[in-house]
Amino acid sequence: MVKDIQSSSNTRRPLIVMKFGGTSLGNAERMQKVAEILQENAQRADLLVVVSAMAGVTDMLVRSATQASLGVEKQWKGSRQELAHRHREVADQLLSASEQAGILPRLAEQMKHFEDLCSGFTLVREVTPRGMDTLSSLGEVMSSTLVAAILRSRGLKAEAVDATELIVTNDNFGNASPLFEETNAKARERLSGLRRHNVVPVVTGFRGATSEGLCTTLGRGGSDYSATILAAALDADEVWIWTDVDGVMTADPRLVPEARILPEISYREAIELSFFGAKVLHPKTIQPVMNKRIPVWIKNSFNPSCPGTKIVASPANGQSGVKAITSVKDADLITMSSKNTLTFPQLAARVFEGLALEDVSTLTVTQSSADNVLSFAIHHGDFPRVKARLEKIFELEMLHDYVGVLEVMPKIAVVVMVGEHMKGTPGIAGNAFGALGRQGINIIAIAQGSSELSISFAVKASDMKAAVEAVHEEFHL
Numbered sequence: 001m002v003k004d005i006q007s008s009s010n011t012r013r014p015l016i017v018m019k020f021g022g023t024s025l026g027n028a029e030r031m032q033k034v035a036e037i038l039q040e041n042a043q044r045a046d047l048l049v050v051v052s053a054m055a056g057v058t059d060m061l062v063r064s065a066t067q068a069s070l071g072v073e074k075q076w077k078g079s080r081q082e083l084a085h086r087h088r089e090v091a092d093q094l095l096s097a098s099e100q101a102g103i104l105p106r107l108a109e110q111m112k113h114f115e116d117l118c119s120g121f122t123l124v125r126e127v128t129p130r131g132m133d134t135l136s137s138l139g140e141v142m143s144s145t146l147v148a149a150i151l152r153s154r155g156l157k158a159e160a161v162d163a164t165e166l167i168v169t170n171d172n173f174g175n176a177s178p179l180f181e182e183t184n185a186k187a188r189e190r191l192s193g194l195r196r197h198n199v200v201p202v203v204t205g206f207r208g209a210t211s212e213g214l215c216t217t218l219g220r221g222g223s224d225y226s227a228t229i230l231a232a233a234l235d236a237d238e239v240w241i242w243t244d245v246d247g248v249m250t251a252d253p254r255l256v257p258e259a260r261i262l263p264e265i266s267y268r269e270a271i272e273l274s275f276f277g278a279k280v281l282h283p284k285t286i287q288p289v290m291n292k293r294i295p296v297w298i299k300n301s302f303n304p305s306c307p308g309t310k311i312v313a314s315p316a317n318g319q320s321g322v323k324a325i326t327s328v329k330d331a332d333l334i335t336m337s338s339k340n341t342l343t344f345p346q347l348a349a350r351v352f353e354g355l356a357l358e359d360v361s362t363l364t365v366t367q368s369s370a371d372n373v374l375s376f377a378i379h380h381g382d383f384p385r386v387k388a389r390l391e392k393i394f395e396l397e398m399l400h401d402y403v404g405v406l407e408v409m410p411k412i413a414v415v416v417m418v419g420e421h422m423k424g425t426p427g428i429a430g431n432a433f434g435a436l437g438r439q440g441i442n443i444i445a446i447a448q449g450s451s452e453l454s455i456s457f458a459v460k461a462s463d464m465k466a467a468v469e470a471v472h473e474e475f476h477l
């Protein structure tokens, strides 16, 4: 499709997908900055814009749905006022008079939709995952309506597009997975005409729809993923993810203020970092663009002249060793042991089957085959489901004491050192553990990632910040 457009237009303009996160869209001033960035880049490239909800809006929507389902009307009625006020304020400040006339009734309709949904949840005292997805992603519908209208007010051709018309997903509400073939066909069909007519599509991030048209979401922080799904569908030249930091850094800057920007990292490093908690990217972001080798840039909308971080298959200065430290807090360490009647492979097979049935990923896994002991860390949010599932799977064995009860160490954190070819660099683990030892931090479990580009260790959650700082300093990051 992209080739068709290119041949029909002769002048080859690159296609760049630009995604803006919530903080980049926090208020009228921020939105104006976004419009300036887009206007400037539209001179050089065809743009496809993906937007998150305005900062804090998704949290507010989730809270409203929950409170409504408990029969509490006060909270969501208050949120209704606040949502209307924040979006209205942007419309008042940044839209031309003619755009205001068209957009204010649309914002009012969206607020009516919010009210109808919350009243419904209050009435039935329940919010289904399906209802939650429709409500929690309403912020993206509102922000895309506004951003498209702001661009039009500045003389650009732009149209708000609901991703429920583009991204087809399975029905795993709350954390849906895209069906790529259907998505590619739909996105190309819907967006190619806009590109041909030089119209900038402003697409809602975070949401999609099942093939029956039911609204789904891609998981919290999922707008990054929306951007790369669409980039792959349209064979875009690049993806630019605009956020509130200068790029991917050597550590979470909230934990380590001295953290430095990484000018270039590999897809594999980005996947590892995002899987292990670097919030700057949704964990699935890289997956759609990896095979097509579409570069992803992380840039700061508060500091657009900074080049940011480029994420590619093979960075030009592919250095070995530790590049960044990341961490996952709110994890639990589960230990299971079996007597000789159940071999270690049998124990492990059944544990992992249980995790697969619950669609839960482990953060680290360690074993002692001799003692038939298996330990693994998971996100605390997954714990109730995992516990229930494993107790069911091993119900009889636990009754007969062939398998020990699930031992749980709560409130741990997993700290991960990430870098290509770490395995080939001697002394990394030793140096890291030395640094932790000097700080008096006890290591609960250690694992080297089988991808060979991460080494992770579990510590008490209360030691996490000190552990990240100690390792960051040890490797002079």
Ligand code: ADP
Pocket (backbone or CB within 6 Å): 020, 021, 022, 023, 024, 052, 221, 242, 243, 244, 245, 247, 248, 249, 250, 251, 252, 253, 254, 277, 278, 279, 280, 281, 324, 326
């Ligand atoms: P957005 O709203 O733009 O999607 P997010 O809040 O989801 O932004 O992600 C950006 C945040 O990710 C940063 O403000 C930073 O605090 C956090 N972060 C965590 N780890 C890292 C890291 N290694 N590099 C950069 N930012 C990180």
Ligand code: ASP
Pocket (backbone or CB within 6 Å): 021, 022, 052, 053, 058, 059, 139, 205, 206, 219, 220, 221, 222, 223, 224
């Ligand atoms: N607005 C959604 C969230 O807060 C999606 C995103 O920001 O990427 O989770």
Ligand code: MG
Pocket (backbone or CB within 6 Å): 021, 221, 224, 279, 280, 281, 282
């Ligand atoms: Mg984000």
